[in-house]
Amino acid sequence: MRTTLTRAGCRLAAALLCVSALPAAQALGHQPAAPPRASVREAAPETARAAADPAYRILAFSKTAGFRHSSIDDGLAALRELGSGNNVTVDATEDAQAFTAGNLARYKAVVFLSTTGDVLNAAQQTAFEQYVRAGGGYVGVHAAADTEYDWPFYAGLAGALFHSHPHNQTATLRVEDRAHDATAHLGRTWQRFDEWYNYRSNPRSAAHVLASLDESSYTGGNMSGDHPIAWCKDYQGGRAFYTGGGHTDESFTDPAFRRHLLGGIRWAAGMTEADCRPETGYVPLFDGSGTAGWRQAGPGSFTLGDGTLTSQGGLGMLWYAGREFTGDYSLKLDWRMDGDDNSGVLIGFPASDDPWSAVNNGYEIQIDATDAADRTTGAVYGFKSADTAARDAALNPPGEWNTYEIRVTGERLEVFLNGRKINDFTNTDPARSLAQGYVGLQNHGDGDQVSFRNVRIRTSGGTPPPGPRTGPVKGVNGKCADVAGGASADGTRIQLWTCNTTAAQTWTVPGDGTLRALGKCLDVSAAGTTDGTKIQLWTCNGTGAQQWQPHTDGTLRNPASGKCLDAEGATWNDGTRLHLWTCHTGPNQKWTLP
Incomplete structure (x- = not known):
């Protein structure tokens, strides 16, 4: 049986999705044990994302009631160029009278392009609040954080407001999320020359941080070493993305920054999905720097390049032997298919270099979008289908990254795709236990190439650790x-x-x-x-x-x-x-x- 996935208004109809009709045990295969170290070789960087977005419209708003950035003109030019190449109509205005319910309803997102000061009156603020609560998108660029200090709704939407800045200089950004479309194209660090804002508060507890500044790489940072500079958040029904870059004119001719901006717009406009829930307390199992602690079970291997593991051959499994996880935990990881591919995440199995242990004693959360209901993406393989409507709405197509959260609470297993819950399963098999075991990544077979990034875990029932x-x-x-x-x-x-x-x-x-x-x-x-x-x-x-x-x-x-x-x-x-x-x-x- 094959199930064709669609998502309203998006690109899945044009994308290849993968097929696997094998039962769980056969899907891994009974293979001789591999050597007890991860079989990983270097690979080339990732390919570009796939299909085009449907046509949509955004509003670029650049009114200033305080300092005016010379880069606004360059930013508007960049937005128009990005729009023409990505099926986006860009309307630009500095007239706050554009903020009416009827007019805002025409747009998938509104870009606050280095606005400053009080730019909207009370009626315009109310219209914008209604727009966001109805699902509208917000994109804040640089001085958008230097805007509307006395409007609490806006402060929450932007995530943090401007405090001060040192002189323009080069700094190192740590890219914390390489699955979001705004940052997936970047390496683990990003060197940029810009004006680096300090903020009045740290947005990390209420927003999902995409990139942060390494305060040791420049002078003048005052956020005690935890200095977010780009983030996203779901906010009162809408989506909010902010980037602190964009002070300099040259930012808007920099291909990496332009792609960063486009990714933020695409997410805010609902053209791509991401997990933008706040995230704290996770410890990396694979952070892109190497595979210490991982072992290959069965044939095949994973390549390592650009901080990314990519499966090849099989049937086998790369499992984290550095620690057995007992009790409650939340496992997160980012994954991407490039075409008609198959893989999965295995949990709750005993230590073994025979992949049959994962089949017979653990559970697989599937990555394969077109098989039978209990064997598609988000399914607990062979046991329970995902909520396919929720899964289809949350799933990015091949060529784009997705994020799983696999949450274990006792014998309960919940699966989240790009922040949306898509499965809820309870183990009743006495031969298996979700509350004790190891975790692994499947390499399914020849022709199945699925990539993984940023495998991390948080123990103690998925609750954040206490404060410092x-x-x-x-x-x-x-x-x-x-x-x-x-x-x-x-x-x-x-x-x-x-x-x-x-x-x-x-x-x-x-x-x-x-x-x-x-x-x-x-x-x-x-x-x-x-x-x-x-x-x-x-x-x-x-x-x-x-x-x-x-x-x-x-x-x-x-x-x-x-x-x-x-x-x-x-x-x-x-x-x-x-x-x-x-x-x-x-x-x-x-x-x-x-």
Whole structure:
């Protein structure tokens, strides 16, 4: 049986979708065990997105009641050029009288292009609020955050308002979401010259951050190292996207920034889907930097390139052997099909290099949009179909990225596609348990190429961790983790030392999986995985080398390596260095966090 997917007003009719009619066990196949390390080779960067959008119209609004940016004219020219190449009609105005219910209803999105000050009167504000609540889209560019300070609805829509800025300079952006259409074309970092705003509040708790500034890469940032610069959010029925870039005229001739802007417009206008719910507390299992902790089961492999894993051959599975997950958790990952392809995400299976273990003892959340109902994208393979109407509305076509959230609460399994719930299943099979097991990615077979990015997990029932905590990290013999000499240079070793309450022993647990002292992060040197790898202080960079998970047995584990923070040797005097070591739960691997 084949099921053809459609989504109102979009491109799926023109896109190839994949087919698989094999039962669950046959789909993986009984294959000999593969070598116990991930079989991964380097690959080329991703291809471009697929089909064109249907025609739609946007309004570009650039009224200013304060500072006027010279880049507005360049921005309008860029919007018109993007529109002509992407089936978008762009109407431009600085007349606030355009903000009536009847006129706004003509547009899929309204772009606030470096507006400043109070630009709408009370009646116009009411019309715009009604437009957003009816599902309209908002795109804020740069000084859109320097607009309407006394209008609470707008402050929530924009996500954050302007505080100050340093001089124009080059900075490094960390691209936190490489699935959203505004940022999927970018690498893991993005170097740009622009005017970098500081904001009056941090939008992370209410918006989904797409990119943030590395405050160590430039001068003048004042947001304590967590500095979002582009984000998206669902807001009171509508969609809101904001980018802090766009001060300079040159921004609007930069192909990467133009594509960033187009992606934000496409999402705000409902032409593409994304998970724009706030996201905190996730720890990376695969962040694009390597596959430490992963193993290949069965034949086939995954290529690694541009921070992306792509399946080839099979039938097999790449599984994360660094940790078994017990209790409640939320697993998120980004995936993309390029055509008629097949894959899946496997959860709740025992450790094994035989992929039959995942078939017989776990569950597969399918990626294959045109098979039978219980074997299509979003289905719990062979057990329960997705809500196909919700799935069809949420699904991006081949060539574009999608995001799964796979949420386990006891024996309940919920599946979210691009932020929308599409399946709800409860395990009743005594031979299986969702509450204990490993996770993996399927490589289905020759011709099936499905790509994955940003595999991350949050434990403890999917609830965010508590707020930041600060204090000593205490270990064996009552001594403390200490930054040698109180130095803050990258590469400074971490050691044991008699507790003394100095800054060198004052660690912050911010809730993002890192441990921080002296403004930098506890780091595994060179992202190593071998016993004895140095533990050091290093500029925070969001990689797996700086992620640490406390376990109930007292250990502090680095998921990327699957190993533990360990005090060297057996005497543990002042100056004993800390290193990475195979977990054994001895006294020199037990730590108490603030």
